[in-house]
Amino acid sequence: MDYTQTSEQDERSMLQAIGADSIEDLFAPIPKEQRFDGELNIPAGCSEMELLTELQELAAKNKDTTQLTCFLGCGAYDHFVPTIIDHLAMRGEFLTAYTPYQAEASQGVLQAFYEFQTMICQLTGMEIANASLYDGASAAAEAAMMAFATTRRTKIVLANTCHPDTVETLETYANQQQFQVQPAMSPDGTPNVSSLANALDENTAAVLIQFPDFFGQVSDLGPLIDAAHDAGALAIVSFDPLAAGIFKRPGDFGADIVIGEGQPLGIPLQYGAPYLGFFAAREKFLRKMPGRVVGVAHDAQGNRGYCLVLQTREQHIKREKATSNVCTNQGLMAMRATVYMSAVGRNGLQKIASLCYDKTHYAADRIAKLPDYALKFDGPFFKEFVVQTKRDVSKVLDVCHGRGILAGVPLNRWYEDMADCFTIAVTECRTRKEIDALVEALATA
Numbered sequence: 294m295d296y297t298q299t300s301e302q303d304e305r306s307m308l309q310a311i312g313a314d315s316i317e318d319l320f321a322p323i324p325k326e327q328r329f330d331g332e333l334n335i336p337a338g339c340s341e342m343e344l345l346t347e348l349q350e351l352a353a354k355n356k357d358t359t360q361l362t363c364f365l366g367c368g369a370y371d372h373f374v375p376t377i378i379d380h381l382a383m384r385g386e387f388l389t390a391y392t393p394y395q396a397e398a399s400q401g402v403l404q405a406f407y408e409f410q411t412m413i414c415q416l417t418g419m420e421i422a423n424a425s426l427y428d429g430a431s432a433a434a435e436a437a438m439m440a441f442a443t444t445r446r447t448k449i450v451l452a453n454t455c456h457p458d459t460v461e462t463l464e465t466y467a468n469q470q471q472f473q474v475q476p477a478m479s480p481d482g483t484p485n486v487s488s489l490a491n492a493l494d495e496n497t498a499a500v501l502i503q504f505p506d507f508f509g510q511v512s513d514l515g516p517l518i519d520a521a522h523d524a525g526a527l528a529i530v531s532f533d534p535l536a537a538g539i540f541k542r543p544g545d546f547g548a549d550i551v552i553g554e555g556q557p558l559g560i561p562l563q564y565g566a567p568y569l570g571f572f573a574a575r576e577k578f579l580r581k582m583p584g585r586v587v588g589v590a591h592d593a594q595g596n597r598g599y600c601l602v603l604q605t606r607e608q609h610i611k612r613e614k615a616t617s618n619v620c621t622n623q624g625l626m627a628m629r630a631t632v633y634m635s636a637v638g639r640n641g642l643q644k645i646a647s648l649c650y651d652k653t654h655y656a657a658d659r660i661a662k663l664p665d666y667a668l669k670f671d672g673p674f675f676k677e678f679v680v681q682t683k684r685d686v687s688k689v690l691d692v693c694h695g696r697g698i699l700a701g702v703p704l705n706r707w708y709e710d711m712a713d714c715f716t717i718a719v720t721e722c723r724t725r726k727e728i729d730a731l732v733e734a735l736a737t738a
Contacts, residue, residue, distance in 0.1 A: 358562065360697070362727045366677045366718025367507065367702045368429070368456055368554060369562055372535075372645075373722050377636050378559045382629045402624070403599035406587040409631040416537045416634075417551040418544020419573035423584035425627040426570030426619060429554030430462040433501060433531055435572065435583040435617055436550045437463060440499035440527045441472055442581050442616050448473040449499050450492045450526070452484035452517075454506035457707040459531065472498075483672055486516045493524040499550075503531040504543060508716065509653075509677030510670055514546040522547070534558055534571070536675055538646025550574045559633025560626055569626035579603065583617030648721035649676035652728065656719050659732045666735060669714055677718040679704070679711075684738065686715050692738035698731055
């Protein structure tokens with residue numbers, strides 16, 4: 294059966310209803326030289342069976358992480374997603390619900406967001422959290438905006454090891470909001486107090502540090518946060534939530550705002566989106582926090598109920614004076630993260646983080662012993678590290694790809710001086726056999 298949108302009779306009826314004699318009359322206002330004249334270069338119509346066959350053939354050309362061994366990272370990681378997450382989060386009650394920020398949001402969804410906020414606070418060591426944001430980069434921009442509103446200053450200093458996408462997002466906001474973004478450069482690629490001190494001044498609203506950073510490195514947050522506070526600025530930490538399994542939380546170091554990308558919390562790679570931005574802060578900043586906050590209340594009979602207790606952006610009241618223009622959240626992704634954190638629990642999170650750490654260091658130790666390969670940085674790292682090689686990076690990665698291995702991400706995309714480097718991420722999903730196959734492929738590439 295062929296698919297056709299409208300019949301000739303349908304066209305005549307519609308033309309008659311709008312008072313036009315022909316299709317040509319509809320386009321009369323458009324100059325003829327601007328109109329396409331001829332046959333479109335598109336395939337002829339086909340049956341449903343033929344269409345499905347063609348789509349299946351096209352889909353078969355793609356390969357995903359079920360067919361290729363993935364060592365990619367740089368902000369998106371191939372973590373294990375327990376089956377229970379799809380079974381619960383993809384239920385119709387959650388999947389089809391409008392992104393909840395209206396007063397009529399269901400109790401079930403509001404309760405899930407309340408649990409999400411609670412667990413994000415536990416992961417980050419903070420006192421309050423909102424019901425999620427779009428992604429990690431936009432969460433960083435919202436944190437900067439909140440810092441400006443709180444301190445009445447207009448500059449944010451960020452370590453040069455923050456994710457380039459985060460930096461670009463901040464710079465985009467800066468173009469419209471008239472604030473300054475200043476990287477704090479350090480010669481060895483590791484954030485340090487002296488590099489921050491050179492950039493801090495009386496106009497600095499906040500310092501942004503990523504932990505672990507874009508290169509996978511783990512730095513001591515304490516001195517960096519103290520340096521920000523000494524300058525009268527807020528300390529913002531972009532945090533990998535799985536790192537809480539084995540490292541101290543940013544809140545334990547004295548961070549004022551903790552944001553991050555929630556993709557490791559039960560969200561598949563899915564071609565880069567949709568992901569999840571989380572946002573947590575000290576309670577004293579509650580009324581400056583973007584987005585919405587779900588709270589618990591009791592009715593006259595003492596029954597527990599959930600409701601939106603704060604919508605602090607308040608564009609509908611403050612208009613241009615609102616702290617933020619965030620009007621929605623990644624509701625379904627927050628639901629997935631909530632189910633994930635509930636399913637794996639505290640002990641499971643520690644186990645996952647330990648597996649990532651141990652497997653990553655096993656891979657790094659083996660690769661560092663290969664001829665022409667070395668680790669770019671000497672410091673501690675979590676689940677990702679940078680490899681420097683005397684060989685052609687693109688050819689090395691191509692050879693690995695030919696063996697069914699996505700070996701890493703070349704860094705020349707963002708850093709011209711790191712054309713000989715690429716990152717390797719190792720999650721709990723990778724086996725010793727897969728890591729050994731990666732090492733063999735690198736050795737022979």
